[in-house]
Amino acid sequence: MFRPLELFIGLRYTRAKRRNQFISFISTVSIVCIAISVIALITVMSVMNGFDYQMRSRILGAVSQATITSVDGPIRDVPRALQVAQANPHVLGAAPFVESEAMLIGQRSAGVRVRGIDPAQEPKVVDIGQHMIEGSLADLRPGDWNIVLGRDLAMQLGVGVGDRVTMAVQELRATPMGGIPRMRSFHVTGTFQLGMEQFDSGLALVNMRDAEKLNDLNGPTGIRLRLDDLFSARPVARELADQLGQYYGVRTWMDENANLFHALSMEKLVMFIILSLIVLVAVINLISMLMMLVTDKQADIAILRTLGATPRSIMGTFMVQGLLVGFVGIGFGVGFGALLSWKLPGIIKWIEHTFHVTFLSPDVYYISEVPSRLDWQDVGWTALLTFVFALLATLYPAWRASRTQPAQALRYE
Known part of the structure; x- marks a missing residue:
């Protein structure tokens, strides 16, 4: 059965042992942060798509x-x-x-x-x-x-x-x-x-x-x-x-209506860039987690090197760990983000009815309800961008792990 060594060891490291529960906790925090940032990005893009659709439909209702x-x-x-x-x-x-x-x-x-x-x-x-x-x-x-x-x-x-x-x-x-x-x-x-x-x-x-x-x-x-x-x-x-x-x-x-729709498109692009920085901040937790894991696994890395593992193999092992965290975070983020975008108008109405507040007053705004329109293309771009950030976040810690010298790592073991 095909089972690469890097994938086998990387997946085994994800199962926390009693002495590295803190690293497991950091992994969980990284997953949660990535998921929340993906949810925020998908939801905001859906709301902006909803406003754009409402503006187009109302304008085209008269012109x-x-x-x-x-x-x-x-x-x-x-x-x-x-x-x-x-x-x-x-x-x-x-x-x-x-x-x-x-x-x-x-x-x-x-x-x-x-x-x-x-x-x-x-x-x-x-x-x-x-x-x-x-x-x-x-x-x-x-x-x-x-x-x-x-x-x-x-x-x-x-x-x-x-x-x-x-x-x-x-x-x-x-x-x-x-x-x-x-x-x-x-x-x-x-x-x-x-x-x-x-x-x-x-x-x-x-x-x-x-x-x-x-x-x-x-x-x-x-x-x-x-x-x-x-x-x-x-x-x-x-x-x-x-x-x-x-x-x-x-x-x-x-x-x-070229100026209006150009402004809406530019606003959506700017919001996507700004919220992408939130994803980047969430991925920084992934770097911290991997650096701690590399430090904790110095002896394991040294033993693998003495058994013939190449630096590229060591690097791949820790990239598997980081990408797994990224995949799980992206999966939860896309799932809950799509669900929230789908149910958002109903949630907003429930909040307004329960707490007697009005988010968009019809006396002030053209659109009195918070619209949401899920675009799977935006979801795809969000998932791809987060995956790229997660991939880049794994490179430096994995490279540091591949540079470990067996003699120095085992000196005090």
């Missing part, structure tokens, strides 16, 4: 994954553009829209982004309809001059469902008194809440035909698309831009 626009005003040939977009196998839905900046006046005033939509087509590309607090997108019928507001925007204007607001757009209307902004009264028929401040306090929805009339346009200003894969947006955008020609442009959700 399209790709948008076709014209370089010189409204879309020239809407049927053709829709046909080209829907012919792409990665496009699941397409809906035209009109977007402009305007001033809304209720009891108070606020500058907003006004989006004219087709209520029948809009659910194909975004899910604002699923976040309605009052009313429905179906109330935005052409010619009725109805409007749906973000919840925070409605509070800022001091209006509610059933009230009226006045909209002033940038398009000027010629009068004997000169050019004045176009204005129109709208009836508030609903409110929505996406959980993102930039939309809840700065977005208003009207019917697309009403928006075209108010802005004196002869067609939609863009076509919003939903794709089968978020991360294929840029290749699909390039393909559609080539097919549509030079008078069209295609933007993606990555382009419109």
